[in-house]
Amino acid sequence: MNASQRAAGPVLSLLAGLAALAASGMAAGAEETPLPKLGPDAVSLTADHGYMARAEAPDYWAFSGFVKPQVTGSACSVAAVTAAVNGLRGLPALAEEPVLTQPALLELVGDAEWARLSADEGDGVTFAQLERYARAALDAAGLAEARLDSFHPGDSSEAQLATLRTMLTENEASAEDVLLVYFNQGVVTGDWDGPHVSLIGAYDAAGDSVLVLEVDQEWYVPYWTTAPVLLEAMVKPTSAEHGPLEGETGGLVRIRR
Known part of the structure; x- marks a missing residue:
């Protein structure tokens, strides 16, 4: 050198x-x-509300007013079921009658396990538990005659997508039924990767767009996504970090008056 x-x-x-x-x-x-508030597969209702101006959207008007923020980070199932029950029952006729709240619904149902799973730092519910607690809530809230069925897809095939679209179309026809959706929120929003429960607010068949009425209102307002993306969010297995919910997949729980 x-x-x-x-x-x-x-x-x-x-x-x-x-x-x-x-x-x-x-x-x-x-x-x-920083990530954007919503990823490429979701559009907020505040940015796209054209469907509401041209369609009746009966479920949106019947249920959106009753969709309140989940009271804990694990209480999405309680918030969604409470909104469904309130929407099916309608606004109480008398001034002295309160609108059902999430704590009041838990007390009415009286299921200690649901209360524990939905408390702060709770594990949250499985799809089967969502079905069971929704049924219990209907019975406890004076809606025992309501019928409940579910769609729990095993894959994202065209056949399953066709079934999803049929249920969304039927649901959009009137406010006589409501759909609870159990899905991986991050697949839709592009952020948190975990299971979540909310309500379906509308379905624009022409655009194949589904409106999710979010109960996770600390972070989101209602948003649109497509039926194929929602199906992917339903069938994505829950990751190991969510403990007892590992491997859990979702679907729709339909309640009909």
């Missing part, structure tokens, strides 16, 4: 070190880039 190379050595090392620091800083910056 000659003298000029010796002199250049420390300089080159310094430059290389600065370049490495800059690269690591850029990588860290890239990792910390």
Whole structure:
């Protein structure tokens, strides 16, 4: 190594070190880039409300006013079932009659397991538990004659997609029924990867768009997604980080008066 190379050595090392620091800083910056509120597969109702102006959207008007924020981070099933019960019963006729709240519904049903699963840091419910607790809520709230059935797809095939579209179309025809949806929220919103429950608010068959009436209102307002994306969100198995819910998949629970 000659003298000029010796002199250049420390300089080159310094430059290389600065370049490495800059690269690591850029990588860290890239990792910390905030995500948009909604990913490419969801559009907020505030940004796209044209369907409401041209369609009757009976479920939206019957149920959206009763969709309230879930009272804990694990109470999405309670919030969704409470909204469904209130929408089916309608606004109480008398001033002295309260609108059913989530704590009041839990007390009315009297199921300690549902209360525990829905409490702060609770595990949340499985799809089968959602079916069971929805039935119990209907019976306890004076809707024992309401019928309940479900759609629990095993895959995202065209046959399952056709069934989903049929149920959405039937549901959109009147406010005599309501759909609870159990799905992986992150597949739709592009953020949190975990199971979630909300209500279906409308279905625009021409655009194959489904309106989700979110109970996770700390983070979201109602949003549209497509039927194929919603189906993918239903069939995605829950990851291991969610403990007892690992492997759980979702679907629709339909309640009909």
